[in-house]
Amino acid sequence: MKINDIDRRLCIAPMLDWTDRYCRYFHRLISRRTLLYTEMVTTGALLHNDPGRFLDFFPSEHPLALQLGGSNPQDLATCCKMAEEWGYDEINLNLGCPSDRVQSGMFGACLMAKPALVADCIAAMTEACKLPVTAKHRIGIDELDSYDLLCRFVDQLAAAGCRTFIVHARKAWLQGLSPKQNRDIPPLRYELVHQLKEDFPDLEIIINGGIVSLDQAAAQLKEVDGVMIGREAYQNPWILAQADQKLFGSDWHPGSRHQIIENLLPLVEQECSRGVPLKRITRHILGLFHGQPGARKWRRYLSENAHKPEAGPKTLRTAMALLPIADSH
Numbered sequence: 538m539k540i541n542d543i544d545r546r547l548c549i550a551p552m553l554d555w556t557d558r559y560c561r562y563f564h565r566l567i568s569r570r571t572l573l574y575t576e577m578v579t580t581g582a583l584l585h586n587d588p589g590r591f592l593d594f595f596p597s598e599h600p601l602a603l604q605l606g607g608s609n610p611q612d613l614a615t616c617c618k619m620a621e622e623w624g625y626d627e628i629n630l631n632l633g634c635p636s637d638r639v640q641s642g643m644f645g646a647c648l649m650a651k652p653a654l655v656a657d658c659i660a661a662m663t664e665a666c667k668l669p670v671t672a673k674h675r676i677g678i679d680e681l682d683s684y685d686l687l688c689r690f691v692d693q694l695a696a697a698g699c700r701t702f703i704v705h706a707r708k709a710w711l712q713g714l715s716p717k718q719n720r721d722i723p724p725l726r727y728e729l730v731h732q733l734k735e736d737f738p739d740l741e742i743i744i745n746g747g748i749v750s751l752d753q754a755a756a757q758l759k760e761v762d763g764v765m766i767g768r769e770a771y772q773n774p775w776i777l778a779q780a781d782q783k784l785f786g787s788d789w790h791p792g793s794r795h796q797i798i799e800n801l802l803p804l805v806e807q808e809c810s811r812g813v814p815l816k817r818i819t820r821h822i823l824g825l826f827h828g829q830p831g832a833r834k835w836r837r838y839l840s841e842n843a844h845k846p847e848a849g850p851k852t853l854r855t856a857m858a859l860l861p862i863a864d865s866h
Contacts, residue, residue, distance in 0.1 A: 543600055543627055543669060545701065545743055546784050547754060548572040549777075550767035551604040551629070551673075559808075560821040561598045564770070566800050568777040570785040572600050577631050579642065580607035583616050592623045595804075602627035604673070606634070606644040608654060610661035621666040628662060630655070632674035635709040636716045646709040649678045652690045656697040663698035671701040673745070676729050677708040684729055691737060701741040703765055704730045720768075731760040751776060751783050758784070773827045794825050798857055806850050815848040831860040 549556065549564055551574035561573045578591045594601060603625045607613050613630070620628050632655060634645035648655050655672075662670045672694055676687055691702055707723040714722060725747045734742040744757050745765035754764040770777060775794060781787040791797055805818055819839045826832040838856045842848055 543572060544570065544785065545572050545741065545763035546570075546758060547777075547780050548602075548703070548743060548763060548765040549574060549770050550745060550765050551575060551577055551602075551631070552767060552771060553577055553634075555771050555821070557817075557821075558594050558598070559804075559818045560771070561601065562595050562804060563797075563801060563818075563821050564774060564777060565597050566797050567774055567791050568780045569789055570781045570787060571777060572602060572627075573598055574602045574604050574629065577604045577606045577634065578616075579644070580605060580609065580612040580616050581642075583619060584612060588619055588623075592619065592625075594623075600626045602629050602671070604629040604631055606631045606642070608643045608648055608651075608658060610657045613658050614661040614665035617662045617666040617668065617670070621668050625668060627669050627671055628666070629671045629673055629703070630658060630662065632672055633705050633709065634716065635675075635678075635711055635714070646675055646678050647711055649674055649690060650681055652693045655690075656693045659694050659697040659699045669701060670699060671703060672699050673703040673705070675705050675707060675709045676726055679709075679711055682708045684732065687729065687733065688736060691733065691740070695737070695740055701743065702733070703743040703745055703763075704733065706730050706744060706746040727757070727760075734761045749776075751779060754784060771821075772824045774822075774824055775827065794829070795857065795860070797825065798822070798853065802850055802853065805853055809849040814844065815852055816843040819843040819853065826860060829860070834859040 549571055553576050556574060556576050564571065564573060582591055603620045605613060605616055605628060617628050631645055632648050636645065659670060676682065706725045706727050706729065710723065727744065730742060730744045741762045743763035743765055744761045748754055748757065748764055748766050749769040754766065757764045778791055781789050805815065808818060809815055823836045823839060826835050835856055838859055842852050
């Protein structure tokens with residue numbers, strides 16, 4: 538199923554401090570079809586700072602979605618207009634992050650307790666731009682975790698104009714658990730997300746939480762419209778190498794891990810010549826050789842050398858030389 542011509546069969550989750558433009562550029566070298574998401578950007582950051590600092594991206598990152606954090610309908614609408622002008626393909630509203638900082642800013646998972654406000658936000662966002670506006674949320678929060686409440690929440694947002702829901706199949710405890718604990722301790726309840734798709738067949742339902750392989754993703758696609766993978770795609774990015782073939786039916790393949798680095802080097806040369814520290818790029822690629830011979834040497838060399846002032850393309854080539862000559866596709 539496609540909404541606004543965006544194919545969401547596989548998405549990479551927005552991850553704060555991880556999915557910056559260099560991470561996304563790197564992931565795009567491994568998969569052409571996977572939908573990429575920015576880190577969450579608050580409306581305040583866009584409205585009160587240089588927006589280019591948060592919105593700039595490389596043209597090759599498409600298809601690309603911007604995730605916003607906020608709860609003021611007018612501010613969100615203004616940011617949607619900016620995102621459209623910048624050339625994004627989708628705007629996503631964060632309704633799932635449980636951190637104290639996010640709660641104090643009145644956005645993230647705590648907004649699931651205020652569906653009328655969220656519906657007002659969605660309505661303002663969809664009115665402000667032609668881009669698809671999507672929602673990423675939990676199956677519930679605290680004691681507000683019944684399936685009936687979840688359905689009512691989705692129904693209200695759908696009535697306001699949201700057609701795509703990315704559902705983290707865990708509830709969130711807003712008090713007593715850290716964000717890290719909220720990713721693991723509440724049990725996954727995939728059956729609720731599957732039921733949501735059955736009860737709302739005209740909506741696009743994307744499942745998120747605990748999915749760590751393309752085989753798992755393919756199994757989920759029998760029940761829902763798309764799958765979002767988070768930490769596993771960051772820590773073991775090579776799992777994306779067969780995504781275009783296995784999930785999208787494409788015959789494209791990125792080649793070898795070594796080829797990925799060769800394809801990354803022009804960007805490294807460009808950015809380092811602009812004064813960007815090498816570590817800002819290489820911190821995202823440490824897991825590329827996960828499970829392969831030489832992986833530990835690769836990680837250690839980059840971790841110990843990429844932060845040095847003189848680090849550049851030569852540093853990356855030296856790290857590659859520590860690996861076996863070839864690796865399998």
